[in-house]
Amino acid sequence: MVSFTTATSALVLLAxxxxxxxxTIANYGPASQVTDHNAIDLDQEEMELQLALGNDExxxxxxxxxxxxxxxxxxxxxxxxxxxxxxxxxxxAVTGKNAAGNQVIGKTYEDYASGATDILVQxxxxxxxxxxxxxxxxxxxxxxxxxxxAASGSMAIDGVGDATYTYxxxxxxxxxxxxxxxxxxxKKKMAECENCPYKMYQKFYDYYGQxxxxxxxxxxxxxxxxxxxxxxxxxxxLYGFDGRTQMIKKGTAYMTIWMYVIREMEDALDDCKEAxxxxxxxxxxxxxxxxxxxxxxxxxxxxxxxxxxxxAYALADKRCANFKTCGDMGDSSTGGSHVNxxxxxxxxxxxxxxxxxxxxxxREQKVNIENLMLVPLIQGSLRYAWKMENEDYSxxxxxxxxxxxxxxxxxxxxxxxGAAQTIADNVKVGNQGSGNFAAVKTAFESTxxxxxxxxxxxxxxxxxxxxxxxxxxxxMGGSGAGKISMTFAAAGVAALTSLFMxx
Numbered sequence: 291m292v293s294f295t296t297a298t299s300a301l302v303l304l305a306x307x308x309x310x311x312x313x314t315i316a317n318y319g320p321a322s323q324v325t326d327h328n329a330i331d332l333d334q335e336e337m338e339l340q341l342a343l344g345n346d347e348x349x350x351x352x353x354x355x356x357x358x359x360x361x362x363x364x365x366x367x368x369x370x371x372x373x374x375x376x377x378x379x380x381x382x383a384v385t386g387k388n389a390a391g392n393q394v395i396g397k398t399y400e401d402y403a404s405g406a407t408d409i410l411v412q413x414x415x416x417x418x419x420x421x422x423x424x425x426x427x428x429x430x431x432x433x434x435x436x437x438x439x440a441a442s443g444s445m446a447i448d449g450v451g452d453a454t455y456t457y458x459x460x461x462x463x464x465x466x467x468x469x470x471x472x473x474x475x476x477k478k479k480m481a482e483c484e485n486c487p488y489k490m491y492q493k494f495y496d497y498y499g500q501x502x503x504x505x506x507x508x509x510x511x512x513x514x515x516x517x518x519x520x521x522x523x524x525x526x527x528l529y530g531f532d533g534r535t536q537m538i539k540k541g542t543a544y545m546t547i548w549m550y551v552i553r554e555m556e557d558a559l560d561d562c563k564e565a566x567x568x569x570x571x572x573x574x575x576x577x578x579x580x581x582x583x584x585x586x587x588x589x590x591x592x593x594x595x596x597x598x599x600x601x602a603y604a605l606a607d608k609r610c611a612n613f614k615t616c617g618d619m620g621d622s623s624t625g626g627s628h629v630n631x632x633x634x635x636x637x638x639x640x641x642x643x644x645x646x647x648x649x650x651x652x653r654e655q656k657v658n659i660e661n662l663m664l665v666p667l668i669q670g671s672l673r674y675a676w677k678m679e680n681e682d683y684s685x686x687x688x689x690x691x692x693x694x695x696x697x698x699x700x701x702x703x704x705x706x707x708g709a710a711q712t713i714a715d716n717v718k719v720g721n722q723g724s725g726n727f728a729a730v731k732t733a734f735e736s737t738x739x740x741x742x743x744x745x746x747x748x749x750x751x752x753x754x755x756x757x758x759x760x761x762x763x764x765x766m767g768g769s770g771a772g773k774i775s776m777t778f779a780a781a782g783v784a785a786l787t788s789l790f791m792x793x
Contacts, residue, residue, distance in 0.1 A: 521703065544602060559649060613669050679725055
């Protein structure tokens with residue numbers, strides 16, 4: 291497999307040096323504070339812990355975490371003893387104290403007119419991922435109230451003065467970011483915004499016929515109901531907790547949050563001003579790009595990416611071991627994912643371009659990242675299609691195959707509706723092990739070029755015990771291998787020149 295050039299590697303190294311003031315995310319140097327965004331994986335983790343219990347009460351808890359959030363954008367709903375005498379703008383500084391008498395800092399979450407008595411105050415977050423915020427309540431079953439405002443007291447509101455208030459720390463500390471919100475806001479943020487619809491999102495809407503398709507999959511799995519899509523309907527009532535759990539945990543991480551990574555990259559490009567540096571006017575697009583990295587990775591991966599997370603980054607690491615696509619050259623069954631290595635080089639190049647106002651050029655990085663993000667989803671679909679044909683029937687395995695396919699079928703369909711139907715017919719819910727792996731593999735491979743997927747990046751299903759590929763599951767190989775890596779390398783050379791000018 292073709293790797294990056296030395297010039298491109300130098301580019302990424304320089305980018306990380308420029309952004310050394312913020313804590314890294316899997317060795318990516320953000321140019322803005324995104325510790326709160328990076329913590330969305332803590333919602334995913336706590337939700338999965340509940341799902342693993344496999345009972346109705348635990349599912350109700352998981353649904354609450356999914357819909358209300360627990361660890362990101364922590365906000366207090368407080369009631370003032372007297373109405374405010376003048377209007378307050380969103381972002382106005384608010385200072386109070388916790389139960390121990392220590393200072394707590396926040397800001398108003400939205401604008402408030404004179405006479406308001408109920409206000410939302412978002413807690414200040416820090417640059418340290420470990421201590422990004424010390425008030426984590428929401429729907430969490432293990433709330434942390436150490437850094438929350440005390441139940442009653444006085445808070446200083448900038449421009450207004452001191453105001454006494456009351457609230458319940460265990461019910462009125464809420465979260466204004468939830469995993470469900472990523473999907474339910476998709477229509478507004480990905481279909482109807484000024485530069486919408488976003489191309490990748492449009493493929494999913496066209497296929498499913500629903501704006502919040504990912505949310506509908508999750509809710510159907512939570513309740514054991516059937517979806518109502520134009521294509522690839524799934525009857526969750528055929529499954530018990532084992533199958534439904536897989537639908538939820540993979541649907542939220544690899545469909546809901548996955549698509550929001552792309553939304554943040556698109557938002558960065560929308561906000562970017564050509565030939566305008568970060569010092570002048572491109573700080574917002576760079577922040578949005580950093581948010582995309584955070585939602586791709588999550589806090590559990592750590593600053594160097596050696597942790598064990600719950601989001602797309604972790605999936606790439608898991609699947610590379612199954613397909614012998616780990617390591618710098620993408621030819622190992624151990625180590626970190628080659629796809630992640632490629633993606634993070636693209637993240638760094640894109641960030642440096644946005645810093646310099648190279649808006650049109652940065653779109654190339656967005657497209658490259660999108661295409662690479664498809665690879666682990668394809669690998670997951672192939673792996674479980676193989677299991678369903680070659681192993682004893684398992685509800686869990688069938689559900690995993692179906693949800694992985696659900697996460698990539700719209701892209702296949704946009705290239706070839708027949709190929710998408712072949713895959714869907716062989717990995718659908720209720721197939722009971724009757725799928726044809728060879729047909730699924732052939733259908734995927736026939737659309738790689740159209741999807742912008744490199745067959746080398748996908749690899750083949752590998753048996754570490756025998757140190758060989760499973761029969762019929764070998765890598766595609768052949769024409770087109772290495773094209774993406776070569777394109778990335780060429781893009782890096784051009785971006786490198788610009789970055790030298792920046793520093």
